[in-house]
Amino acid sequence: MSAAQTGSIADIHGTQGFGLNNLPYGSFDAGAGFRPGVRIGDSVVDLRAALAGHPRVSDALRVALDTPSLDGILAAGHLVWAELRELVTVLLGETPVDDRLSKTVHAIASVRIGMPFTVSDYVDFYTSEQHALRVAEIFQPERPELSRAWKHLPIGYHGRSATVVASGTDVVRPKGLRLDGSAATFGPTRQLDFEAEVGFVVGTTDAVSEVSLEDASRHIFGVVLLNDWSARDIQMFESAPLGPHLGKSFATAISPWVVPIAALENARVQPPTRDTPLAPYLDDRGMQPWGFDLRLAVELNGEVISRPPFSTQYWTAVQMLAHMTVNGAILRSGGLFGSGTVSGERRDQRGCLLELTWNGTDPLPLADGTTISYLADGDEVRITATAPGAGGSTISLGEVTGWISPATAMKPV
Amino acid sequence: MSAAQTGSIADIHGTQGFGLNNLPYGSFDAGAGFRPGVRIGDSVVDLRAALAGHPRVSDALRVALDTPSLDGILAAGHLVWAELRELVTVLLGETPVDDRLSKTVHAIASVRIGMPFTVSDYVDFYTSEQHALRVAEIFQPERPELSRAWKHLPIGYHGRSATVVASGTDVVRPKGLRLDGSAATFGPTRQLDFEAEVGFVVGTTDAVSEVSLEDASRHIFGVVLLNDWSARDIQMFESAPLGPHLGKSFATAISPWVVPIAALENARVQPPTRDTPLAPYLDDRGMQPWGFDLRLAVELNGEVISRPPFSTQYWTAVQMLAHMTVNGAILRSGGLFGSGTVSGERRDQRGCLLELTWNGTDPLPLADGTTISYLADGDEVRITATAPGAGGSTISLGEVTGWISPATAMKPV
Numbered sequence: 001m002s003a004a005q006t007g008s009i010a011d012i013h014g015t016q017g018f019g020l021n022n023l024p025y026g027s028f029d030a031g032a033g034f035r036p037g038v039r040i041g042d043s044v045v046d047l048r049a050a051l052a053g054h055p056r057v058s059d060a061l062r063v064a065l066d067t068p069s070l071d072g073i074l075a076a077g078h079l080v081w082a083e084l085r086e087l088v089t090v091l092l093g094e095t096p097v098d099d100r101l102s103k104t105v106h107a108i109a110s111v112r113i114g115m116p117f118t119v120s121d122y123v124d125f126y127t128s129e130q131h132a133l134r135v136a137e138i139f140q141p142e143r144p145e146l147s148r149a150w151k152h153l154p155i156g157y158h159g160r161s162a163t164v165v166a167s168g169t170d171v172v173r174p175k176g177l178r179l180d181g182s183a184a185t186f187g188p189t190r191q192l193d194f195e196a197e198v199g200f201v202v203g204t205t206d207a208v209s210e211v212s213l214e215d216a217s218r219h220i221f222g223v224v225l226l227n228d229w230s231a232r233d234i235q236m237f238e239s240a241p242l243g244p245h246l247g248k249s250f251a252t253a254i255s256p257w258v259v260p261i262a263a264l265e266n267a268r269v270q271p272p273t274r275d276t277p278l279a280p281y282l283d284d285r286g287m288q289p290w291g292f293d294l295r296l297a298v299e300l301n302g303e304v305i306s307r308p309p310f311s312t313q314y315w316t317a318v319q320m321l322a323h324m325t326v327n328g329a330i331l332r333s334g335g336l337f338g339s340g341t342v343s344g345e346r347r348d349q350r351g352c353l354l355e356l357t358w359n360g361t362d363p364l365p366l367a368d369g370t371t372i373s374y375l376a377d378g379d380e381v382r383i384t385a386t387a388p389g390a391g392g393s394t395i396s397l398g399e400v401t402g403w404i405s406p407a408t409a410m411k412p413v
Numbered sequence: 414m415s416a417a418q419t420g421s422i423a424d425i426h427g428t429q430g431f432g433l434n435n436l437p438y439g440s441f442d443a444g445a446g447f448r449p450g451v452r453i454g455d456s457v458v459d460l461r462a463a464l465a466g467h468p469r470v471s472d473a474l475r476v477a478l479d480t481p482s483l484d485g486i487l488a489a490g491h492l493v494w495a496e497l498r499e500l501v502t503v504l505l506g507e508t509p510v511d512d513r514l515s516k517t518v519h520a521i522a523s524v525r526i527g528m529p530f531t532v533s534d535y536v537d538f539y540t541s542e543q544h545a546l547r548v549a550e551i552f553q554p555e556r557p558e559l560s561r562a563w564k565h566l567p568i569g570y571h572g573r574s575a576t577v578v579a580s581g582t583d584v585v586r587p588k589g590l591r592l593d594g595s596a597a598t599f600g601p602t603r604q605l606d607f608e609a610e611v612g613f614v615v616g617t618t619d620a621v622s623e624v625s626l627e628d629a630s631r632h633i634f635g636v637v638l639l640n641d642w643s644a645r646d647i648q649m650f651e652s653a654p655l656g657p658h659l660g661k662s663f664a665t666a667i668s669p670w671v672v673p674i675a676a677l678e679n680a681r682v683q684p685p686t687r688d689t690p691l692a693p694y695l696d697d698r699g700m701q702p703w704g705f706d707l708r709l710a711v712e713l714n715g716e717v718i719s720r721p722p723f724s725t726q727y728w729t730a731v732q733m734l735a736h737m738t739v740n741g742a743i744l745r746s747g748g749l750f751g752s753g754t755v756s757g758e759r760r761d762q763r764g765c766l767l768e769l770t771w772n773g774t775d776p777l778p779l780a781d782g783t784t785i786s787y788l789a790d791g792d793e794v795r796i797t798a799t800a801p802g803a804g805g806s807t808i809s810l811g812e813v814t815g816w817i818s819p820a821t822a823m824k825p826v
Binding site for chain 1 (some may be wrong): 533536539570573589653655659736742
């Protein structure tokens with residue numbers, strides 16, 4: 001009898017960061033339409049099929065699985081999330097593997113992977129002190145400091161939900177108005193950039209607002225990697241006085257496997273010490289820490305050019321969520337919010353080319369002897385991350401990858 | 414035989430700006446669940462019931478009507494919009510009224526009115542030159558000018574879709590961080606404001622991008638009145654460097670009856686002369702004019718305090734839509750975009766209290782001898798508008814009304 005016959009699904013399908021301690025969720029299509037799945041190793045388990053007829057599945061969970069993506073699960077709330085994780089952990093750990101269960105497993109390479117959920121509102125924050133300081137140094141060298149509010153609240157803005165796409169979607173170089181010397185001209189961006197971020201996925205059974213830090217813990221389903229693609233020249237021209245718009249709205253990519261917060265218990269770390277007193281709704285002293293030791297890596301055409309450490313972000317996910325709703329704003333299921341660029345102290349920890357190349361003025365040397373300022377057509381950017389799991393293990397957050405395709409043709413006037 | 418028996422539905426139910434030349438759409442519930450309706454006078458016709466069994470209804474339209482709101486109609490595209498308007502115009506104009514048709518008509522006062530559609534992405538623009546200039550004068554008196562990009566492109570930013578609400582929803586005074594002298598303190602806003610705007614409702618059969626001005630004409634379904642409720646103190650503290658967030662995201666209200674663009678043919682006017690050359694994707698010379706002679710009125714507790722003229726807005730709806738997608742950003746059905754505050758030259762044409770009271774420093778005298786700086790609890794703001802219809806008639810855009818309720822209690826620390 002081979003190991004394939006005696007081991008559990010987890011044994012058979014390996015781990016590579018996707019073992020029983022991780023179990024991220026996504027949406028896949030193996031030919032019968034998109035449906036929710038859980039990843040184990042390089043395989044995906046069809047949740048609807050695997051749990052069909054299972055005596056311990058609640059009605060709420062069964063309804064939740066009857067959607068093409070994770071939308072139903074997100075809207076089912078945190079109790080159902082806990083139920084699902086427990087069921088799946090037991091099922092995939094069972095030895096020997098039930099024949100029926102084996103039939104619900106597909107190699108990831110053989111299926112289509114979709115957007116994991118439908119994004120309702122998307123908010124992007126700006127929570128790395130190093131990133132915010134460096135941007136100030138670059139653009140306001142005469143006053144290289146954080147904005148007045150930065151340490152009082154997590155600065156953020158709304159982005160475009162419709163253009164949040166899954167990893168692997170080509171990024172077409174955006175066109176827009178930008179300065180050519182002192183003249184405003186229209187054309188493809190010359191300063192195409194990535195931003196390595198972490199995204200948080202929100203679920204809720206009801207529309208809620210004024211969410212406390214404690215309640216926020218129950219509304220954050222999981223984590224994705226996020227690339228906030230940016231066109232710096234377009235962004236700089238348009239941003240006064242209402243902030244970024246087209247410089248950011250052409251593409252925001254996320255990794256397709258949502259790692260549950262429950263998988264990151266061993267990655268929790270205290271956020272940096274706050275040197276400014278916080279309003280009560282943001283004061284997280286005494287609560288379970290919501291910093292995470294996520295270790296990002298950014299690859300440009302296969303070469304690692306940065307390793308941004310998420311543990312240094314000043315504001316945490318629960319603070320961002322509490323802030324976002326303290327004014328009465330409604331939180332719907334399917335919300336997505338990003339951390340903003342993750343950047344550390346050192347040059348090789350900076351999470352975007354704006355910082356890595358000082359807005360193109362100090363090009364970054366690459367292994368082949370060339371340098372880069374901003375992205376060229378044909379470049380591929382891949383962001384990965386790992387986190388510590390139980391017992392010295394490692395959890396993978398997967399990847400968000402995008403390839404730059406040339407701008408579409410300029411239309412004749 | 415009475416007039417009620419011999420006249421058409423339009424004759425019977427009167428007009429008051431809602432005659433056969435208007436026919437706005439909305440979502441209502443007369444007891445059997447929300448469904449699409451068309452307004453005539455002070456009545457609403459149940460579209461699903463009125464067109465059931467009608468021999469000339471296309472399959473696409475029948476499917477489109479089978480949703481609780483206008484979502485299906487928006488997603489059915491402009492050919493179906495034209496079909497629906499033609500069918501309804503004929504049906505409601507017929508004499509005598511068919512008995513079956515009468516049974517599909519409900520008094521608006523007897524039904525519940527809902528959100529007319531599900532907002533996918535919400536973008537708010539800043540297209541009044543007078544408003545933008547005045548804001549610059551108020552906040553940067555040392556440099557009272559438009560931002561560098563203002564006349565090159567319509568400045569805008571994304572807002573929160575989840576908190577777009579229908580007229581009549583109470584506005585709870587938002588809490589947030591704002592400056593108290595030089596100290597950041599948390600509490601209810603002291604500078605609660607309205608912004609009188611016009612909103613445009615987007616429909617499309619497919620997700621599209623790089624929408625030309627001509628194509629934009631086919632994606633704009635109709636018009637609503639929009640109140641972009643604003644908390645100026647919260648907005649001012651948070652806005653550097655990424656723009657407004659919580660100062661705007663607590664409530665955005667729209668009128669519940671979407672006036673079709675087809676009803677506004679007689680309201681079309683040339684937009685103001687542009688004094689800056691435009692990029693080809695924004696150059697609207699030679700096309701049908703997309704300015705509209707909409708005459709707004711703002712009432713505070715029943716007293717008209719301003720009459721902003723929409724015809725003076727510098728950028729048009731098709732320019733905003735073309736701009737929003739020129740970078741490859743995806744446009745989904747259910748999109749909503751706002752004009753930004755509508756403001757004219759004169760004080761009594763300013764569309765927000767920020768301008769009307771010069772940020773509270775020059776309070777506005779009211780009829781009862783008192784003055785107002787910003788909104789107090791209990792205040793009611795009502796925005797209405799009319800437009801010229803055919804043959805000297807007047808079309809009503811209805812109203813967006815909101816009442817300020819006190820802030821929720823401060824939670825114990």
